[in-house]
Amino acid sequence: MLRQRTLKTTIRSTGVGLHTGARVELTLRPAQPDTGIVFHRVDLPAPVAIPALAANVGDTRLSSTLAGDGTSISTVEHLMSALAGLGIDNMHVDVAGPELPIMDGSAGPFVFLLQSAGIVEQRAAKRYLRVRTPVELRDGDKWARFDPFAGFKLDFTIDFPHPIFGTESRHVIVDFAHHSYVKEVARARTFAFMQDVEAMRSMGLALGGSLQNAIVIDETRVLNAEGLRYDNEFVKHKVLDAIGDLYLLGHPLIGQYTAYKPGHALNNLLARALLARSDAFELVAFDTDDDVPSAFQHWAAAAAA
Numbered sequence: 001m002l003r004q005r006t007l008k009t010t011i012r013s014t015g016v017g018l019h020t021g022a023r024v025e026l027t028l029r030p031a032q033p034d035t036g037i038v039f040h041r042v043d044l045p046a047p048v049a050i051p052a053l054a055a056n057v058g059d060t061r062l063s064s065t066l067a068g069d070g071t072s073i074s075t076v077e078h079l080m081s082a083l084a085g086l087g088i089d090n091m092h093v094d095v096a097g098p099e100l101p102i103m104d105g106s107a108g109p110f111v112f113l114l115q116s117a118g119i120v121e122q123r124a125a126k127r128y129l130r131v132r133t134p135v136e137l138r139d140g141d142k143w144a145r146f147d148p149f150a151g152f153k154l155d156f157t158i159d160f161p162h163p164i165f166g167t168e169s170r171h172v173i174v175d176f177a178h179h180s181y182v183k184e185v186a187r188a189r190t191f192a193f194m195q196d197v198e199a200m201r202s203m204g205l206a207l208g209g210s211l212q213n214a215i216v217i218d219e220t221r222v223l224n225a226e227g228l229r230y231d232n233e234f235v236k237h238k239v240l241d242a243i244g245d246l247y248l249l250g251h252p253l254i255g256q257y258t259a260y261k262p263g264h265a266l267n268n269l270l271a272r273a274l275l276a277r278s279d280a281f282e283l284v285a286f287d288t289d290d291d292v293p294s295a296f297q298h299w300a301a302a303a304a305a
Contacts, residue, residue, distance in 0.1 A: 001125050001126075001285065001286055001287055001288060001289065001292075002087075002125070002126045002286065002289060002292050002296065002297075003121040003122055003123070003124060003125060003126055004033050004034070004089040004090060004121070004122045004124045004125070004126050005086075005087055005088050005089050005090070005119050005120065005121055005122065005126075006030045006031055006032075006033075006088065006089065006090040006091055006119075006120060006122055007028060007029065007030045007088070007091060007114065007117040007118065007119065007120070008030070008117055008118030008119065008120045009030070009117050009118060010027060010028065010029045010030065010117070011027075011028050011113055011114075011116060011117035012025070012026065012027045012028075013025075013026050013101070013109075013113055014026065014101065015100075015101020015102065015103050015109075016101055016102060016208040016213075017075070017097060017098070017099040017100070017101060017102065017208050018063075018075055018099065018102035018208045018209055018213065019062070019074070019075075019099060019200075019207060019208065020097070020098065020099060020207060020208060021207030021208035022097060022208070023097075024095065024096060024097040024099065024100065024101045025094075025095075025096040025097070026093070026094070026095055026096075026100065026101055027042075027093075027094035028091060028092070028093055028094075028113065028114070028117060029091065029092040029093075029094065030090070030091065030092075030120075031090035031091050031092050032090060032122075033089075033090060033122045033123065033124035034090070034124060035090040035091075035092075036051055036052065036053075036089070036090060036250055037051070037052035037080065037083060037088075037089075037090070037091050037093065037247075038050070038051050038052065038091075038092050038093065039051075039052060039066055039073050039076065039093045039095060040092060040093065040094045040095065041071050041073055041095060041098075042094045042095065042096050043095075043096040043097055044071065048068060048069045048070075048071050049068075050066045050067070050068040050069075050071075050072075050073060052066065052076065052080060052093075052247070052248055052250075053248055053249075053250055054245075054248040054249060054250075054268055054271040054272050054275065055272065055275075056068055056248075057248065057268045058072060059072070059074070060263070060264035060265040060267075060268050061264075061265075062074075062200075063075040063076070063077060063099075063264060064076050064077040064080075064241075064244070064245055064248070064264045064267075064268065071098075072098060073095050073098065073099065073100065074098060074099040074100070075099045075100045075102065076100055076244070077240075077241050077244035077245055077264065078100070078102075078103070078105075078106065078107045078110060078240070078241075078244060079093065079100055079107070079110045079244070080243075080244035080245070080247045080248065081107045081110075081185075081186075081240050081241065081243045081244030081247070082107040082110035082111045082114055082186065082244075083110075083114070083244075083247060084181075084243050084244065084246070084247040084252065085107065085111065085181035085182065085185070085186060085243065086111065086114055086115070086119060086181075086182075087119075087126070087252070087296070088114060088119060089122075089126060090122070102190075102208060102209075102213045102214075103213065104189060104212065104213050105189035105190040105213040105214045105215070106186060106187050106188055106189045106190070106229075106237070106240065107185075107186045107187075107240055107244070108186045108187040111182055111186050125285040125286075126252070126285065127251050127283050127284065127285050128251055128252050128253070128254050128283070128284050128285070128286075128296075129249050129250070129251040129252070129253050129254065129281050129282075129283055130148075130253075130254040130255065130281060130282050130283075130284050131146045131147065131148050131149070131253070131254065131255030131256075131274070131280065131281055132148060132279065132280055132281055132282055133148070133277075133279060133280045134146060134147050134148070135270065135273050135274045135277060135280050136270075137266065137269055137270050137273055139265075139266060139269075141260075141261065142259075142260060142261040142262070142263075142266055143259065143260050143261075143266075144257070144258070144259040144260075144262055144266045144267070144269075144270045145257070145258045145259070145270075146253075146255050146256070146257055146270065146274055146280075147255060147256045147258065148255060148256075149254070149255050149256035150254070150293050151175065151176065151177045151254065151293040151294065151295035151296075152175075152176045152252070152253060152254060152255070152256075152293070152295040152296070153173065153174065153175040153176070153177075153256045153257070153295075154172075154173070154174045154239050154242060154243070154256070154257045154258075154259075155172075155173045155256065155257070155258040155259075156171065156172055156173075156174075156235050156238050156239055156242070156258075156259050156262055157170055157171045157235070157259070157260045157261070158170050158171075158234060158235045158238055158261060158262070159260075159261055160234075162193070162217065163220060164217055164220070164221065164222060165234065170235060171232075171235065172232050172235045172236055172239060174236075174239050175295070176295035176296075177293070177294040177295045181243075184230070184236070185236055185239055185240050185243070186240065187229050187230075188229065188230060188233045188234075188236035188237040188239070188240050189213070189214060189215050189229065189233065189237060190213075190214050190215070190237055190241075191214060191215035191216070191217060191233075191234055191237060192209065192214050192215070192216055192217070193216075193217050193218075194216055194217065194218045194219075194223070197209060197216065211223060211224050211225075215228070215233065215234070238262055238263075241262075241263075241264065241267070242257060242259070242262060242267050245264060245267035245268060245271065246267065246271060248268070248271060249271050249274070249275065251283065252296060254284070254293060257270075
């Protein structure tokens with residue numbers, strides 16, 4: 001059977017917060033089986049622990065923000081995505097600040113940190129959340145849906161009124177029975193339009209944003225000199241975000257997630273809607289590796305590489 005996983009050793013890093021522009025210290029620590037992922041604000045007089053669960057998401061306007069005991073930790077989705085992609089179940093995340101460092105705007109640096117710390121199996125079976133019946137939400141012209149599926153697949157379409165978003169860059173299907181999270185998703189960066197960046201900075205936001213941690217688009221083109229990492233990097237970043245947001249379900253998801261114009265708010269609302277329906281999901285473990293959907297066997301191999 002596939003077992004739960006944690007880090008082999010503690011690892012530390014520093015970076016800049018996307019919105020505050022402040023230096024952030026980050027420490028990732030091993031945790032016991034069945035702990036889950038727990039964030040800790042350690043810069044406060046009394047440290048506050050916030051479990052990484054969909055019910056604890058308090059704000060989704062610019063990122064996924066965990067809230068509890070009168071405090072918050074924002075921009076958790078990229079680290080959560082890396083944890084999901086590497087199959088890490090249990091970990092403590094110490095954050096000395098109100099947000100995680102943005103790194104390069106993708107999950108790639110977090111994947112590197114986690115692999116550098118080492119990943120070890122624990123003496124407990126990994127549990128999965130399996131979708132049993134469809135669950136769908138709509139918000140204006142945006143919509144998102146879970147469907148039963150014997151693996152983990154995301155089918156995403158984005159739509160922005162800008163010439164840089166051609167037909168081929170608006171849609172992607174990622175099926176982890178055939179695609180590699182580390183190679184094909186993890187390095188997709190967040191993106192922003194120049195006029196939106198200027199508006200956010202006027203409100204005291206995005207103070208740490210730069211061409212080193214985001215794709216920036218003006219009226220006609222990408223401003224980053226190196227261009228894009230993937231042909232469909234924009235929509236793949238939405239997939240990356242969703243993988244992190246869905247890991248707030250508390251377990252790897254067995255199912256298909258289809259969405260049109262997805263975002264953090266829709267991801268969280270659909271996760272909560274699924275958890276609110278006891279008939280729509282079940283928690284499962286597998287006795288033998290052969291019973292585990294191939295999507296997660298591929299992730300296990302990638303994590304061990």
